[in-house]
Amino acid sequence: MFDIDVCKTALIRTLQIGQGRLDVALKKLSSESFVDGRGKAISGWNKFPSAKRQEVRNHISSFPRYVSHYTRNQTKSKFLHSSLNLAIMYRLYKEKFQNPVIQSYYKKVFYEDFNLRFKVPKKDKTPARSVIITLLDPKLPLELIVRFMKNGTKPILTVQTF
Numbered sequence: 001m002f003d004i005d006v007c008k009t010a011l012i013r014t015l016q017i018g019q020g021r022l023d024v025a026l027k028k029l030s031s032e033s034f035v036d037g038r039g040k041a042i043s044g045w046n047k048f049p050s051a052k053r054q055e056v057r058n059h060i061s062s063f064p065r066y067v068s069h070y071t072r073n074q075t076k077s078k079f080l081h082s083s084l085n086l087a088i089m090y091r092l093y094k095e096k097f098q099n100p101v102i103q104s105y106y107k108k109v110f111y112e113d114f115n116l117r118f119k120v121p122k123k124d125k126t127p128a129r130s131v132i133i134t135l136l137d138p139k140l141p142l143e144l145i146v147r148f149m150k151n152g153t154k155p156i157l158t159v160q161t162f
Contacts, residue, residue, distance in 0.1 A: 056109045
C-alpha cells in the first residue's frame with residue numbers, strides 16, 4: 001500500500017463517514033488479530049436460568065401420561081388426562097414452587113420440550129373406557145385431586161363407567 005499522510009478531518013468529510021467507522025477501519029489495517037465482537041454477547045438480560053427450566057420440566061414430567069392404544073402407530077404423542085390443561089398445570093406449579101416462572105415461559109417449555117396432548121383420542125372412546133368422575137367435595141385443592149387420581153384412591157371420587 002501507499003504511505004501517504006492525510007488529514008483525518010478532511011478524509012472524514014470527503015468520504016462522509018463517522019470518526020468511529022474510520023477508527024475501526026484503521027484498527028483492522030494495523031492489527032492482524034483484530035476480532036470483530038458483533039454477535040459475541042452472552043445471553044440476554046431476561047433469560048431464565050437453566051435450573052428454572054429444569055424445574056418446569058420436572059413439574060410437567062410429574063403428571064401421569066399414557067400412550068394411546070389405537071393411535072400409537074399414527075402419532076408419537078403421549079396424552080395427559082383430559083381433565084388437565086395448561087392453566088391447571090401452571091396453577092399447581094405456582095402452588096408448589098416459590099418464585100415461579102411466568103405462565104408464557106411455562107407454556108413455551110411445555111410445547112418445546114414435550115410432545116404431549118390433553119385430548120382423549122377419538123378412537124379411544126369406547127364404551128368400556130368412558131368414565132365419569134364426580135367430586136364429592138368441590139372445595140378440595142387441585143393438587144390433592146391429581147394426587148388421588150394418580151394413586152387411584154376413591155374417597156373423594158365416585159367413578160362410573162358406561
